[in-house]
Amino acid sequence: MGKSKKRKSVVEKAVEPESYPDNDKDVFDSIQTYLRRKLCQNARTTEIHGLEKERRDLFELIKRTATAGESNSVLVLGARGSGKSMLIRSVLTELTADKDIEQNLLQVHLNGLLQTDDKVALREITRQLKLENSVGDKVFGSFAETLQFLLDALKSGSQSSKPILFVLEEFDLFAFHRNQTLLYNLFDISQSAQTPICVLGVTCRLDVIELLEKRVKSRFSHRQLHLFTSLPFEEYQQLFASVLSLGKDFPVQSMASDWNKSVQALSKDASVVDVLKRLYEVTRDVRSLQQLMVYPVGLLCEDHPRLQAADFQESMKMLSTDSKAAMLHGVSILELCLIISMKHLCDIYDGEPFNFEMVYKEYQKFAQRRSSMQVFEKPVVLKAFEHLIALELVRPMEQSHGSRVQKEYRLMSLLIHPSQVLTALQKYPNCPTEITQWASCATAV
Structure with missing residues (x-):
């Protein structure tokens, strides 16, 4: 070459x-x-960092199911981004590198965001286990009967059955299914000696055990694997x-x-x-x-x-771009003046709520003292104020939602920190110098 x-x-x-x-x-x-x-x-x-012990424990647990036919159930708990799914992928990649385990271990991956009820979950289990032909047009009396039929259909001519790994992502959402039928049957089968299965729940909710019904708790092994981002x-x-x-x-x-x-x-x-x-x-x-x-x-x-x-x-x-400060780059000069008026009111009244009339008076004081500033009429200013509410830069207070309160007197709170206003002004295109100086004043004009 x-x-x-x-x-x-x-x-x-x-x-x-x-x-x-x-x-x-x-x-x-x-x-x-x-x-x-x-x-x-x-x-x-991705290469695992800082989770070697947890990875070893999970590897041994699934391996015992795959090689010795030992049924298990475990919850993998941790905040979003702590590496739960990455850890599971890493363990399964190493396990399936062994050809014997790859051929012997069946995997079913469910997600609470996709399988929103037990019927949908059952259809997905049937699809992943490739048992559509076995089910056919059969009619079953209950969920448990259908699930047991699927597991029996996996058995060969002898009484042995291939181990199955059930991975339930967003496990807490399965707890909101009606009667928790899927969880009950999976944990119940994991306690029986008929079909070796390992139920692996993955969730970011640390209180997920409290969501389980008493009958489901009694069949769960209460093994928990906590992951902490302590790198x-x-x-x-x-x-x-x-x-x-x-x-x-x-x-x-x-x-x-x-x-x-x-x-x-x-x-x-x-x-x-x-x-x-x-x-x-x-x-x-x-x-x-x-x-x-x-x-x-x-x-x-x-x-x-x-x-x-x-x-x-x-x-x-x-x-690290501040989204609220970035939004201020797109508002008009009038709306920017109203934001600064609200900032001054928050400084004067120590963060207490304000209404439109107070903001309008503050704006008028500034505009009338600046000969170069155009003074807009009240209806125009009110329209600009309502646009700021629509942008969620200003929020009505809960107690002021009553229909009898005129919109000019509704109590409001500013959703932008004063430092964000000053940061946005530095990058605002062609911002008048007098507005920048007004915003930097410690007190209102």
């Missing part, structure tokens, strides 16, 4: 120890596609480098080693470390870390062949 050395400057040669193949564009497209799949899809299992910063930093590294399955291995070295160096760059620390202090959620990487990965191309510290700084700036 020929090496393309054209378009390479002295600086590029110093940074890149290896020259790239002729089809540079295709290679960078491959890198970008590979990293996008790691960041945006569940097809690849030390050093491991958080390693996770950053791990996600952006190219694995052994990357098609162009001649570039993988060089790329991974550059990622390791990037993870120790002072600017990148500063960005990671800022994100780490706000949230240790792995998803947030992945969101930080999406923008820099999207920039990769032939003209931008390496991830750079500036890309992550820009990505952090976009992630």
Whole structure:
């Protein structure tokens, strides 16, 4: 294979120890596609950090079901983004690498957001176990009878049956099904010696046990696996480098080693470390870390062949954008004046609610003292005020919802912090200087 050395400057040669193949564009497209799949899809299992003990316990539990036919039930609990689904995928990937286990263990994956009642869940179980032909047009008397028929249909000529793993994502939503029939039957079968099954519930609700009926609780093993996002910063930093590294399955291995070295160096760059620390202090959620990487990965191309510290700084700036402050960039000058009037009223009355009449008087005092300001009539100002309510920048107080209260005298509260107003004014396009000075005053004009 020929090496393309054209378009390479002295600086590029110093940074890149290896020259790239002729089809540079295709290679960078491959890198970008590979990293996008790691960041945006569940097809690849991310390397586990900080959950080694939990992973080992879950691995042994499912393995005993797959190899020894031991029935189990367990709940995996943790906040959103703590790595519950990633942990399960990692365990199942390692288990199914064993051909005997892969052929012996059946898997059924249900989600409380999709299987909204027991009938829908039963149809999905039938589909995933490929038993549509066995059920046919048969009519069953109850849910338990139908489920038992499905499990019996899996049995071979002998009395043995393949172990089944039931993974119930959003487990708490199944607890809201009528009579909790699905949960009752699954836990009941897991206690019997007829069919080896493992019921694995996944939820972010720590109080999910309290949602279960007494008869369901009595059949649940009460095993719970709690996941906590307690990664030390050093491991958080390693996770950053791990996600952006190219694995052994990357098609162009001649570039993988060089790329991974550059990622390791990037993870120790002072600017990148500063960005990671800022994100780490706000949230240790792995998803947030992945969101930080999406923008820099999207920039990769032939003209931008390496991830750079500036890309992550820009990505952090976009992630930390204040949505309320950004909304203020689109309001009119009149609406902006009303927001500032409300800000001053909050300062004067220490956050107490206000009404439109108070805001209008505050606005009038400012507009009449500024010869360059156009003074709008009251109906026009009221329309602008109602638009701010529609944008949810201002909210009516609950006690003022009565039909007898005129809209001009309804009590309101401002949903924007004063610091957000000042931040928005700095970036407001062509904002008059006198408005900026008015907003910066400690007290009303």
